[in-house]
Amino acid sequence: MPLHTAGPTQIYTFPDTAALSQGLDKYVAKLSAEAIHRHGKFTVALSGGSLPKQLSAVLKHNNSVDFTKWIVYFADERCVPLDHEDSNYLLSKHELFDHVPILAENVHTIDPDLVNDPEEAAEDYISQLAKTFATKDTVRFPVFDLILLGVGPDGHTCSLFPNHELLKENTEWVASITDSPKPPSCRITLTFPVLNHAHHVAFVAAGAGKQDMLHQLLDIPGHLPAQMVKPTTGTLSWFVDDAAAQKVTSTTVKGLERL
């Protein structure tokens, strides 16, 4: 069974969070090696919340991964200083960057001088993206090798919240939000077109607290933000533990698979 398949959503389940981290390590290491072989770098967008810890537990010990070729952006970021406890960057720094040879200049943070002006911060982040992603005429949006996403209990992903006007954003690469229902209220976020142009997108969700939302997202068709992530040509995977997957019954997905 290949590690990932194009087309239908692939759901990988694991008995617990330790096994989930092992599966994620295998998946990310493979995509990293493939991307570096293909174009000399691995462009990845990381979420905050529970993701960095889950991702890094095994990956940070994986010496086969060439982290020097990683170009890191954030799927979303809170408009706070980089040393603030709410910073998604700080989380990933503590969990991953401090333990692996990622180059500081390859980690693209929100400009700390712009955190009081979310709109400007989003504009600046677009400029940072433009340095990595040379857009061709046919491809208007950055094409990440991998975007790693989390999902909140309300179905939000990145800083794209249910019923928010940002769900309609279809031209900008990065948008700002000043009324996030989850604090802090000011944030910047990648938009759906960017998420949906990626080569690979993977959601990571663990714990019984995600059960109801996972059931809703995977079994009941709808338009919650996490359900609007539908890569046009890329793959979509879910990495979940048994606790989170307990109520998922869907026959519309390809099936729950163990790695």
Ligand SMILES: O=C1O[C@H](COP(=O)(O)O)[C@@H](O)[C@H](O)[C@H]1O
């Ligand atoms: O606010 C945020 O929440 C989501 C979900 O977080 P989790 O702790 O439930 O995994 C996260 O993906 C996003 O990056 C973050 O800013």
